Amino acid sequence: NAGVTQTPKFRVLKTGQSMTLLCAQDMNHEYMYWYRQDPGMGLRLIHYSVGEGTTAKGEVPDGYNVSRLKKQNFLLGLESAAPSQTSVYFCASSPSRTSGRALETQYFGPGTRLLVL
């Protein structure tokens, strides 16, 4: 039981390059989330998904796209990276609201550190 894993752990991009961050969870969670963490700003929600094939925008979605083709995977894409997207990206998953597992928290991946030059 690996929990939530993220690939890659660290990446350096040049402005304008594209990349995809992969998040995988093996807990059969319905909900998955992508956050970015910047100094002094806590975690801000980029996009989230409440089930396979569904995604929604969070607080800071501009410049990012996501896909949830399989329940266990949630992909975050940067089509044209900008220096403002330098950040640490966290993926998380949680049970759904109707799952009866209300006491459970979000489970976080280890994070991906992205540097855009």
Add this chain to the structure above:
Amino acid sequence: AQKITQTQPGMFVQEKEAVTLDCTYDTSDPSYGLFWYKQPSSGEMIFLIYQGSYDQQNATEGRYSLNFQKARKSANLVISASQLGDSAMYFCAMREGTTSGTYKYIFGTGTRLKVLA
């Protein structure tokens, strides 16, 4: 308006003493959850404690307790008998329902705690 407010950017505490980290929240959802996470320098997010809005008693988990004052909309984390390993960033978060019937999580900006030997 901030939904989760942590007013202490940084705190110091002497080893073996207790410390309180403040958190206030704002929501109109009658059914919400409050969480505290620890983020050590290694970067991972560690779940500490959970308090449901309908819970009558304050949550406790080992040396962690949550001082839940619903009328004041506060959910302060109390760490008893501080240890050097408690030095970390601490995040308060709230889970509330959305109009579409799902959950979302909102994080505060964090409090950096330093335990002094």
